[in-house]
Amino acid sequence: MLLTINEKDSRPIYLQIISQVKEQVSSGVLKPGDELPSVRDLADSLGINMHTVRSAYLKLRDQGIINLRLGRKARIAPWQKTANLTIVRDSISERLRELIIDALLSGMSADSFRELVNQQLKEINEEVNR
Amino acid sequence: MKIKLVHPLWTHLPSVVALIILVIYILTTGPLPAEAPVHFGFSGEPNRYGSPWEVFGITIGLSVIFILVSILFDELWARQEKAKSFNWLSLMDDIFVPFMAGVGLGYLSFLKSGDDSFSFPWAYALPMVGGAVALAIILDTLRPYRPYSAPLTIEDSPTLKAEIAKSLKENASFVYWDYQNPFYVSLITVVLPLVMFLVAAITSFSQIWVGVVMLVVGITLIIPYGGQRTLVTRNQVAIRWGILGIRVLRLKITDITGMTVHEFQPLKDFGGYGIRINREMTAYYLRGNRGIKITKTKGKAVLIGSDHPEALLAVLQGITGLE
Secondary structure (H helix, E strand, C coil), X not given: CEEEECCCCCCCHHHHHHHHHHHHHHCCCCCCCCECCCHHHHHHHHCCCHHHHHHHHHHHHHCCCEECCCCCCCEECCCCCCCCHHHHHHHXXXXXXXXXXXXXXXXXXXXXXXXXXXXXXXXXXXXXXX | CCCCCCCCHHHHHHHHHHHHHHHHHHHHCCCCCCCEEEEECCCCCEEEEECHHHHHHHHHHHHXXXXXXXXXXXXXXXXXXXXXXXXXHHHHHHHHHHHHHHHHHHHHHHHHHCCCCCCCCHHHHHHHHHHHHHHHHHHHHHCCCCCCCCCCCCCCHHHHHHHHHHHHHCCCEEEEEEEECCHHHHHHHHHHHHHXXXXXXXXXXXXXXXXXXXXXXXXXXXXXXXXXXXXXECCEEEEEECCCCXXXXXXXXXXXXXXXXXXXXXXXXXXXXXXXXCCCEEEEECXXXXXXXXXXXXXXXXXXXXXXXXXXXXXHHHHHCCC
């Protein structure tokens, strides 16, 4: 598993960790039951604060991506099939709204945003199917 | 986690049956005397007294340890089998456990008889061992041969290399993380210490030093819990071990002169698993037969075991710029 922390990335460090773990789960590099590095190992090697790593792991746990229990290794959780769809839908739509506003504010047209979404969907699908 | 044993568990039936026979006999014999001779001199005269449970505790505890260890050994053996052949290792517990059970039965009948001196119960031990070994030989010949190949995953190595190159260029910090934490490590580091603490608790009433030894060995066995972790960063390769995360290897990237995916035979090349040294290299691995062999500017080569050696190779090549 490769984790990169890039200062040029405008997102905060914990979000960078979260999105990379999620990406690797969706592309199948990380499989259910796989271990994640300990908070301390990760913080030491990346030269970041342990609290940053911990908050990333806690967020991942809250979203049901990993299992985190006291004294145990963080592991990728089994796939959730029966998540509460309305809640998932609401939270996704909220985040999408934020993204759309960002895109429109930076001068992107609605059509090119739609195109971007379709392209990303296609790419992720290909990664999952590979 | 799901693991599939290649060596079937039913090959351990003879020793388990012997142990069950002993337990049934102990339970059906009725109340055991509170104090009985537990240690004997050469001619069979008792020279120490205690609770008979001390004898049975040691017998049963050791037998359970033996069965667990031999399940582990047989599994390791079966995974390296290239064609069906007779597994002599599988007789290990089928000799030891029935022997202990036989001695236990003999001791039980000695307790019942009320004799003064104890003669070694060959009459119990030998038939038990004979029967169990005969059954074990039959069972191991019946054992099916299942070819085992470690699960291989094909990683997207070019992507990894590109990501490393990008991180290096943008001066981003990164870590590549690889681990080996096979099930048998958890077995050794959790179940064995528990059994040892149990034996320590049982024996500590009469023989303090046995309890202390068991306690110390049990605690030492916990240390490898968690397996091996390999962490590769911009400057170094580090291997950490066990529950304490002890760093057993630290290799500066600048000291690396070359690396290849290396296939090896754990038992033949290194005589086992763990941190192993042979004439050519120092190896760090807990399972499988593949890893990355790294040559350095000075000293012996290093072999890092990995379940995804291609990915590890791609990362190292990306960082060092070596091919």
